[in-house]
Amino acid sequence: MNAQTSRANTVARTLKLGVSVISFAVLAACANYAGIHSDKQIDQPQQLETSRSLPQEQGHWPSADWVDQFGDAQLKALIAEALQGSPTLEQARARVARAQAYSETAKAGTLPRVDASYTLTRQQFSSTALIPPPYAGSWQTENKGLLTASYDLDLWGKNREALRAAVSEASASEADAEVVRLTLDTSIARTYNELARLYALRDIAQQEVARREQIERITAGRIANGLDTEVERKTADANLSTSRARVSALDGSILSTRYQLAALLGKGPDRGLAITRPTLGVGDDVRLPDNLPADLLSRRPDIVAARWRVDAITHEVKEAKAEFYPDINLSAAIGLDAFGFGRFLSAASRTASVGPAIHLPIFDAGELRAQLKGRYAEFDYAVATYNQTLIGALSGVATQIAQIRSSDAQLGDALAAQQAASDADRLATTQYKAGLTNQLTVLNADVTALNADEAIANLKMNRRDQQIQLASALGGGYVDTSAQTDHHADVAAAPASQVKSAVAAR
Structure with missing residues (x-):
């Protein structure tokens, strides 16, 4: 319940920020x-x-x-x-x-747009960058499948x-x-x-x-x-x-x-x-x-x-x-992302995102x-x-x-x-x-x-x-x-x- 409340508060803050940015942009653009x-x-x-x-x-x-x-x-x-x-x-x-x-x-x-994608990537990760052990320095196969939707308001x-x-x-x-x-x-x-x-x-x-x-x-x-x-x-x-x-x-x-x-x-x-x-x-x-x-x-x-x-x-x-x-573009994505094949279809591999993209x-x-x-x-x-x-x-x-x-x-x-x-x-x-x-x-x-x-x-x-x-x-x-x-x-x-x-x- 707390997590849901936190997400709702985050979305509300994002929308308020978007409205403020839009208001400023309108004033600026009208003069342009x-x-x-x-x-x-x-x-x-x-x-x-x-x-x-x-x-x-x-x-x-x-x-x-x-x-x-x-x-x-x-x-x-x-x-x-x-x-x-x-x-x-x-x-x-x-x-x-x-x-x-x-x-x-x-x-x-x-109109809204819906796309589906799947990628299979074989990659060696750096031992001195952001990826921590045990994946640092190793070769991994990443499976990613996404269903995305977007809509320009x-x-x-x-x-x-x-x-x-x-x-x-x-x-x-x-x-x-x-x-x-x-x-x-x-x-x-x-x-x-x-x-x-x-x-x-x-x-x-x-x-x-x-x-x-x-x-x-x-x-x-x-x-x-x-x-x-x-x-x-x-x-x-x-x-x-x-x-x-x-x-x-x-x-x-x-x-x-x-x-x-x-x-x-x-x-x-x-x-x-x-x-x-x-x-x-x-x-x-x-x-x-x-x-x-x-x-x-x-x-x-x-x-x-x-x-x-x-x-x-x-x-x-x-x-x-x-x-x-x-421009305000709403986008959402849901899918699966995992290293290897064994856990690709598991619930733990689920990934999701949602939010607006604003171009000013x-x-x-x-x-x-x-x-x-x-x-x-x-x-x-x-x-x-x-x-x-x-x-x-x-x-x-x-x-x-x-x-x-x-x-x-x-x-x-x-x-x-x-x-x-x-x-x-x-x-x-x-x-x-x-x-x-x-x-x-x-x-x-x-x-x-x-x-x-x-x-x-x-x-x-x-x-x-x-x-x-x-x-x-x-x-x-x-x-x-x-x-x-x-x-x-x-x-x-x-x-x-x-x-x-x-x-x-x-």
Whole structure:
């Protein structure tokens, strides 16, 4: 009973001493990081002027299957294939898995730890040191088996903040993976649209070959009638060869584009040879959704990733501040320790220990302050990155919608120009055949018609490319729900003022 009372008194004295040390450490630590802070804040959409460039048009956000609007089953199949076998996506998934593993490691730091160990040591003890006879100078075999347990009280939340930072980094990595997926989808759709452009231009080039062959035949007839000379024949031959070379060049570009698509799919170049001609449609009517700036925050994965990184470094700042305070680690051990094997399992070989371990930073030559300054610098960088990402996202949407409206305006005039050029080309050819005009007039009219046809094809393909980029700029159907489901993300979804106050909380 007396022994138990003595042990209780010892524990009580130890705890009182620990409390005194903690109180002193708190006063000392609070002064250590005075003057180190940040005044940077994340931008809010309402701070940025967008109402004129991004008007409310009662449109819809892209869905996850936004490519369906173009009505091309092959494009949808290619994107699905890429999601299964792209090395780029595999890299992104590996980064997510790594970040999740880090969060699991951080979580382990918040929980008790239990270990078991066994050692067998053969040792000769000194005859002139602490070991008394009969062991002094002798060789002995020591058997030791221990079961140990430890728990960091984490009074200042250092481990909890490390866990929150790791969870936020994992969320950022997941958003990064969505950025990679959206980039891959967009790249495939745009490259596929480029393949459609090349086929359309090839059709025009092939039609041009037919027109040049007609001019060559008319020229041959005019030469026979004495209306033209060998100069006109050679000119017609040269123009025909040039047109045929244009078809061959487009065939090479079509093949190269197929190879590009195969690479995007994560396959060898032969996979591209099986890709048939695109059958893309016009797509849906383009109208911006309402409440665009605010809702874009949760629909652009790059913005979401940047916001999670601000949240992660916010918790890392708190973790760095907690380093100024003492660590208290409770530990206990029980086991067996004996010389030799015969008495190892006896009650007399029992050993046990219990007690707190306190680590108190007193003088570190400014290391902790430098570490905290570094964390604040990282916070400022993360905030600036978020703000730049937000500005770039809004600018990207505004740019794409402006280009689409411009393409629509140009298309009407281009169609009128195409019709006039086609009529002029037919009339010039008829007059040339009838001997009413010369070859130069026909060639000029033909070039004008060719340029008009190519302009229409490029305008249509450019508009569809801009429509693809707009779908990507609006997030491509991505919707972030992690801020609502993850309880560790208490700062990520907060307004800028709350982020700022959370960083400077201690």
